[in-house]
Amino acid sequence: MITRVQLPTVLREYTGGNTELDIEATDVDSALEQITTRYPILRRHLFTDRGELRGYVNVYLNDDDVRDLAHGGRTALRNNDVLLIVPSIAGGEDAAFSTEELQRYSRHFSLPDVGMEGQGRLRAARVLIVGAGGLGSPVALYLAAAGVGTIGIVDFDVIDVTNLQRQVLYVTSDVGRLKARVAAERLTQSNPHVRVVTHEVRLTRDNALDVIRDYDIIIDGTDNFPTRYLVNDACVLLGKPYVYGSILRFEGQVSVFTGRTGPCYRCLFREPPPPGLVPSCAEGGVLGVLPGIIGSLQALEAIKLIIRRGDSLIGRLVLFDALSFRFRELKLRRNPECPVCGDHPTVTGLIDYDEFCGIGERAMDNPQSQTVPEITAVELKERLDNGDAVVIIDVREQFEWDIANLSQYGAKLIPLDQVLDRKDEIDPNADIVLHCRSGARSAGALKQLRQHGFSRMWNLKGGIRAWASEIDPDMATY
Numbered sequence: 001m002i003t004r005v006q007l008p009t010v011l012r013e014y015t016g017g018n019t020e021l022d023i024e025a026t027d028v029d030s031a032l033e034q035i036t037t038r039y040p041i042l043r044r045h046l047f048t049d050r051g052e053l054r055g056y057v058n059v060y061l062n063d064d065d066v067r068d069l070a071h072g073g074r075t076a077l078r079n080n081d082v083l084l085i086v087p088s089i090a091g092g093e094d095a096a097f098s099t100e101e102l103q104r105y106s107r108h109f110s111l112p113d114v115g116m117e118g119q120g121r122l123r124a125a126r127v128l129i130v131g132a133g134g135l136g137s138p139v140a141l142y143l144a145a146a147g148v149g150t151i152g153i154v155d156f157d158v159i160d161v162t163n164l165q166r167q168v169l170y171v172t173s174d175v176g177r178l179k180a181r182v183a184a185e186r187l188t189q190s191n192p193h194v195r196v197v198t199h200e201v202r203l204t205r206d207n208a209l210d211v212i213r214d215y216d217i218i219i220d221g222t223d224n225f226p227t228r229y230l231v232n233d234a235c236v237l238l239g240k241p242y243v244y245g246s247i248l249r250f251e252g253q254v255s256v257f258t259g260r261t262g263p264c265y266r267c268l269f270r271e272p273p274p275p276g277l278v279p280s281c282a283e284g285g286v287l288g289v290l291p292g293i294i295g296s297l298q299a300l301e302a303i304k305l306i307i308r309r310g311d312s313l314i315g316r317l318v319l320f321d322a323l324s325f326r327f328r329e330l331k332l333r334r335n336p337e338c339p340v341c342g343d344h345p346t347v348t349g350l351i352d353y354d355e356f357c358g359i360g361e362r363a364m365d366n367p368q369s370q371t372v373p374e375i376t377a378v379e380l381k382e383r384l385d386n387g388d389a390v391v392i393i394d395v396r397e398q399f400e401w402d403i404a405n406l407s408q409y410g411a412k413l414i415p416l417d418q419v420l421d422r423k424d425e426i427d428p429n430a431d432i433v434l435h436c437r438s439g440a441r442s443a444g445a446l447k448q449l450r451q452h453g454f455s456r457m458w459n460l461k462g463g464i465r466a467w468a469s470e471i472d473p474d475m476a477t478y
């Protein structure tokens with residue numbers, strides 16, 4: 001019977017550097033006898049003078065502690081059995097793994113590149129996940145299962161039924177509860193040895209450095225540009241690695257940014273796209289399994305950084321197209337002109353990221369955006385009730401229209417990318433109210449139409465979501 005014996009790295013010095021030995025033995029005792037005959041110094045470390053296994057040494061046959069087996073050391077070995085020798089590591093209480101941990105992480109202990117040392121690093125690691133949504137779910141689940149000792153979760157959102165299609169941390173009965181809190185419960189259930197710290201706040205320039213400072217690695221689970229630039233800049237300023245991931249529709253991106261030395265997210269994308277150009281997952285849609293793939297890759301990269309093994313994605317950007325099933329890898333270099341990690345940084349503290357991304361109050365000073373007149377759902381309802389002739393143009397996609405619409409008030413569907421081609425269908429002399437889901441796309445449509453002579457236009461503030469919450473609570477929302 002060939003049995004593979006695996007030894008922890010701490011015993012390597014007694015075995016001529018070997019951590020794996022294939023031996024032929026009939027039972028556990030004879031296997032141990034053979035090893036200690038081959039490496040006599042090892043005998044003193046494993047057995048007492050009376051030949052009993054030392055109390056601080058555990059021997060596992062596959063998953064089971066040999067002491068727990070009915071026949072103990074006389075348990076017969078079968079071909080391909082794995083015998084794992086696990087001594088407690090010197091260095092105090094903190095360093096020793098409990099029996100439960102030794103069993104739980106046995107597949108890591110038997111991996112030479114993880115072993116006791118790597119598992120110890122995982123346990124000592126502190127990882128912050130910004131956003132417990134589609135990406136944050138698989139990241140958090142895998143990091144907790146792997147035994148990352150401290151997991152921080154930043155999220156102030158509540159669970160919505162539309163999240164369940166991809167945010168696998170949550171189940172139906174969690175709808176309406178805070179994501180961070182449910183995530184903490186679920187991760188602790190998955191692995192009680194993990195400490196979960198929740199930050200139920202929106203990250204801002206005022207609190208980001210304080211939150212991020214306490215962690216070794218930051219993982220991007222954000223769904224908006226202001227937060228992503230905020231976290232990137234904070235990571236560069238604090239010198240923390242940032243594991244980047246993003247998803248939309250059928251495509252994803254992953255990379256690792258390395259704090260002060262770069263490259264960073266701004267080296268990749270120096271400026272955010274103008275508001276409304278890149279749809280959010282809510283508007284653009286996302287295939288449910290895609291964040292599972294990209295988030296798992298982020299978890300992988302974080303674990304590699306922690307155990308200090310392998311080649312990280314630093315300096316590489318990976319693009320994944322789920323439909324064509326293609327991974328592409330691009331080189332990513334630090335931009336010496338980068339405003340935050342470059343040679344002469346101009347961003348030396350956190351800035352106003354809403355303004356930077358063109359969606360803040362102060363961005364309204366910009367004449368382009370200042371002149372988007374708004375109408376609230378209540379005001380629109382009043383005008384309709386008064387019998388005013390208002391033309392309602394819905395610039396969402398057909399599937400969104402199918403979920404809920406204002407057709408009973410004569411609304412017409414013209415998706416954003418068709419607005420200019422179909423502008424002749426809109427009466428330029430009418431009072432026009434444009435709307436989308438939450439207001440961003442219809443503001444863009446309004447600006448486009450204004451350049452073609454339309455003037456009496458209003459953007460429905462908060463979109464059809466505002467209508468549903470303020471006027472029609474029975475309306476389906478998404």
Ligand code: ZN
Nearest residue numbers: 264267338341
């Ligand atoms: Zn940079």
